[in-house]
Amino acid sequence: MTDERIIAYLLEELTQQESEQFEEQCFAHNEWPDQLDAAEQELIDAYLRNELTSDRKRRFQERYLTTDARKARVLAARTLHETLCPVQPKSIWPEWLRAFMQRPLIPQTAIAMLVLAAVVIVILIPRSPRTFTKIELEMSSSDRATGVQTKIVSLPLSTEALEIHLKLPEQSADTTGYSVQWVDTNGKSRELKIDSQDAQSLVVSIPANQLTPGQYLLRLFQKGDVIGNYFVNAEALNR
């Protein structure tokens, strides 16, 4: 049973005999196959994203959208898309752009500026996480995770972000000028914003969606010089 076959069944592309065979095949399983619901969901998603061929799109509208329950399923999926995963339909954008270009110049400029401002706001002011998984890390002077007990974090997190408390060296009199660099599993490094700091530790956070399994290194700098490393292992939790 392939997705293609399921979709052909849902869109009534199979002959009556093939359809009946397909149903008998499904019924012969011990349980009604979950795969059917999953493939149907993908079909609905493809319709909403305008990814179906024109023939299939027409069949979807004429042969699939024949009951209220199915219409409700499609509308619910659309609501979900709007809430969680904004859809970027293939053909709507060029149509919209064409229409937009035919309008007078002043509104275009105003709208373009508003869009630009919105983009800048979205980029510069990301929504802060509200729930955190807290861990505390000891400093290591080594470049490798040896000599210190590496903390293990299970993924995916049950919160929106990982909050990391980095313990500072005890003898440190000067607690200014710190910065933290984060080296991810692909070896890419980037600066981490310090959320708060006191004499013993400083706090940084990493959004849950940026964590994948692997070892992470956090490098602590003071006034440009590396003064220590912190290690954390992220492991996929098998649920």
Added chain:
Amino acid sequence: MNQHFSRLLTFLCADDPDEAGRRYLRLHQKLEGYFRTRGVADTSAAADETLDRAGRRIAEGTDVPNVDNFCLGIARFIIKEGWRLNTRESTAFLQFLEQHEHATAEQIDRFSFMKTCFEELPQYDRNLLNSYCAALRGQARAKHRRELAENLGVTVSALRIRVTRLRQGLEDCLKKLSRNYW
């Protein structure tokens, strides 16, 4: 106990009532799946109706060599009858969704039951849906889902089914909230 129901149970497994019960539930579950796939709103009631008719026919002495195919035949007939394809329940839900479709951004925000339903999910499931929805296109999407499944230590197919169940749960929640609202 309903006489047809009792006759059906005896037919399913005369010697062992527990096993008969299990077979009945399995048949019911498969019928619900069938009716869901055929776009019936109240799948449970449709499955009940099928099994009731099956029990009646068996009690009348109909020869049934394969109970699965027998029930499937009745279910197909029920679909042909257009039996309760449009329920009042789903009408209320549709009304809500159609309202949503034509609503302004402010109204959507105010009536965003989907957001409410989503917020009710455990953080793990929210993260999973968010990651799954980071939907790109074509091969990039397939790659993204493969990687996500790998990270979770499950197959892509298992991941897809898990996400589908989560989405069905959200749909049920949305249905419940919209019914209370309208």
